[in-house]
Amino acid sequence: MDTVDELTTDAERTLRRVVVGYRAVSAAWLVILGVVSVARSEGPARPGVVVATMVLAVGWALVTIALHARSSELLRSWSFVALDTGLAAWTLVAPDVAGSENFYGGYPMSPVFLAAYGRGMVGGLTVAVAMAAVQLSRLAGPADPTASSAAVLIYLFAGAVAGWAIAVLREADQTRRKAEAALAQEQAERVRAEQRSEMAAHLHDSVLQTLALIQRNSANDTEVASLARRQERELRAWLYGSEPGAIRGAFGEQIRRMCAEVEDAHQVAIELVIVGDAEGDESMDSLVQAAREAVVNAAKHSGADNIAVYAEALPERATVFVRDRGSGFDISTVAPDRQGLRESIIKRLERSGGSASVHTTIGAGTEVELVLER
Amino acid sequence: MTIRVFIVDDHDLFRSGVRAELRDRVDVVGEASEVEAAVEMINERIPGVVLLDVHMPAGGGKAVIEGVKIRNPDVEFLALSASDAAEDVVAIVRAGARGYVTKTISAEELVSAITRVAEGHAVFSPQLAGFVLDAFSSISVSDIDPELDLLTKREREVLQHLARAYTYREIAERLFISIKTVETHVSNVLRKLQLSSRHELTIWAHNRKLI
Numbered sequence: 001m002d003t004v005d006e007l008t009t010d011a012e013r014t015l016r017r018v019v020v021g022y023r024a025v026s027a028a029w030l031v032i033l034g035v036v037s038v039a040r041s042e043g044p045a046r047p048g049v050v051v052a053t054m055v056l057a058v059g060w061a062l063v064t065i066a067l068h069a070r071s072s073e074l075l076r077s078w079s080f081v082a083l084d085t086g087l088a089a090w091t092l093v094a095p096d097v098a099g100s101e102n103f104y105g106g107y108p109m110s111p112v113f114l115a116a117y118g119r120g121m122v123g124g125l126t127v128a129v130a131m132a133a134v135q136l137s138r139l140a141g142p143a144d145p146t147a148s149s150a151a152v153l154i155y156l157f158a159g160a161v162a163g164w165a166i167a168v169l170r171e172a173d174q175t176r177r178k179a180e181a182a183l184a185q186e187q188a189e190r191v192r193a194e195q196r197s198e199m200a201a202h203l204h205d206s207v208l209q210t211l212a213l214i215q216r217n218s219a220n221d222t223e224v225a226s227l228a229r230r231q232e233r234e235l236r237a238w239l240y241g242s243e244p245g246a247i248r249g250a251f252g253e254q255i256r257r258m259c260a261e262v263e264d265a266h267q268v269a270i271e272l273v274i275v276g277d278a279e280g281d282e283s284m285d286s287l288v289q290a291a292r293e294a295v296v297n298a299a300k301h302s303g304a305d306n307i308a309v310y311a312e313a314l315p316e317r318a319t320v321f322v323r324d325r326g327s328g329f330d331i332s333t334v335a336p337d338r339q340g341l342r343e344s345i346i347k348r349l350e351r352s353g354g355s356a357s358v359h360t361t362i363g364a365g366t367e368v369e370l371v372l373e374r
Numbered sequence: 375m376t377i378r379v380f381i382v383d384d385h386d387l388f389r390s391g392v393r394a395e396l397r398d399r400v401d402v403v404g405e406a407s408e409v410e411a412a413v414e415m416i417n418e419r420i421p422g423v424v425l426l427d428v429h430m431p432a433g434g435g436k437a438v439i440e441g442v443k444i445r446n447p448d449v450e451f452l453a454l455s456a457s458d459a460a461e462d463v464v465a466i467v468r469a470g471a472r473g474y475v476t477k478t479i480s481a482e483e484l485v486s487a488i489t490r491v492a493e494g495h496a497v498f499s500p501q502l503a504g505f506v507l508d509a510f511s512s513i514s515v516s517d518i519d520p521e522l523d524l525l526t527k528r529e530r531e532v533l534q535h536l537a538r539a540y541t542y543r544e545i546a547e548r549l550f551i552s553i554k555t556v557e558t559h560v561s562n563v564l565r566k567l568q569l570s571s572r573h574e575l576t577i578w579a580h581n582r583k584l585i
Contacts, residue, residue, distance in 0.1 A: 271500055271501075271539060273500045273501060273503070273504030273537045273538075274504065274508075275504050275507045275508045275511060275537065276508060276511055308500060308538055308539030310500070310504070310534070310537050310538040310539075312507070312534070314511065321538045323538055323539060323540075367538070
């Protein structure tokens with residue numbers, strides 16, 4: 001197990017905090033011991049070296065803390081580990097530091113932990129061997145009350161245990177995160193599958209049925225066009241969310257539905273443009289009714305297969321234009337008994353305070369204009 | 375000289391259909407089904423008009439316009455779509471398309487729209503005219519820069535007639551102006567749409583989704 005890719009997981013952050021925390025505590029401990037040693041009446045022969053070592057240890061601990069927050073990549077590099085080990089070794093071998101009777105702390109252990117964190121078991125053991133070698137060299141040298149063979153074993157033991165424990169923690173953490181990711185993915189897939197089956201159900205009920213009908217009616221052009229138009233309208237409503245009846249009462253929706261019904265009933269194509277919208281009320285209902293009459297008239301009498309409907313609802317007025325490029329007619333010849341135009345359109349709208357006008361030219365088509373002041 | 379046309383659409387069936395319809399009337403110099411390929415080929419072949427699907431993966435038609443206009447500002451775009459989502463259509467026109475027609479358009483009308491776009495004119499289908507009226511009418515008068523954003527009464531009138539499926543000629547006759555003047559009004563509307571404040575139209579698009 002070498003460096004871990006994900007340096008930002010909670011587990012990694014905790015490990016790093018423990019390792020750097022040990023470093024800070026042991027540096028502080030080293031300072032306390034140093035001060036006590038210098039303050040004694042029969043203090044060290046070279047107090048300058050002791051003070052310099054204290055400063056070095058504290059300074060280096062601060063550097064480590066800063067690096068831990070910013071660039072843990074550097075913290076893990078072998079060159080950093082080597083430098084760290086060298087400085088810890090110095091606190092052991094410096095004259096009058098570790099050698100002085102009371103001056104011995106946990107600081108020399110901190111590079112073992114740091115290497116175990118950064119480079120795993122290999123790192124921990126490598127540094128442990130290096131520090132053990134330093135201890136052994138002191139044992140071989142002139143009598144030194146703090147040098148002991150037990151310390152050699154402690155280094156090796158600490159290096160191995162730290163390396164192993166950190167590896168176990170990381171593995172457990174990784175397993176947990178993998179399980180979480182798998183769960184999240186499974187949930188996402190289930191949602192996708194549900195959406196897909198909902199979509200499939202909808203397409204089956206609508207589009208596939210229509211396509212089947214179209215194949216059966218392929219000889220009948222008008223029927224095919226009508227089926228395609230109806231399906232298009234329905235699919236569009238489903239896709240863009242203006243489902244029939246969804247905004248019951250709104251003027252735009254009423255006009256839309258009215259046009260759809262006339263399209264189906266009379267086999268014509270209606271090009272509908274809606275600008276603005278308004279709440280429906282009684283007078284708006286009569287406008288829609290009048291518009292329906294006008295559209296039906298155009299579908300039945302004009303001979304055009306295209307009708308343009310423009311509906312505009314502004315705060316001050318609502319307007320509907322119904323236009324065809326069909327045969328047109330002569331208004332003066334409309335029989336008085338033809339109730340459609342006069343009764344259903346003009347009178348109906350006038351009762352609601354609106355007005356209707358008809359512009360028609362024989363051979364060029366008709367436009368009915370319906371206005372309702374609000 | 376026949377107009378050089380490039381088709382961008384991610385539906386193979388629709389592309390070949392349009393291609394067949396346009397054969398003999400314009401010179402189809404290429405087609406593409408993806409944004410990246412489209413940008414590359416258009417910049418290489420430099421057609422006069424690009425027929426552009428609004429809904430495409432990877433940024434859609436808007437990305438194609440942006441990718442081409444940087445290098446070849448003279449290439450004109452005509453948006454073609456089966457979608458009625460007003461925000462999408464207005465967005466693509468604001469990106470630089472000269473017009474918008476629906477895919478149910480007849481071959482003759484499509485050729486005439488292509489010709490108009492190639493000549494630098496705007497092409498407003500009734501739907502687009504409706505969307506634009508809707509967008510501008512929902513912007514409150516106090517919020518806008520009068521120089522830029524507000525439609526004049528005449529422009530509004532012209533747009534309304536376009537939305538009622540009037541042709542330029544019919545509009546000219548009705549309003550007692552020349553066809554050229556109608557064209558100028560429409561071009562001005564297009565320019566205002568492209569320059570008007572993004573903020574206002576964003577609010578409009580947002581409100582539409584809430585309705």
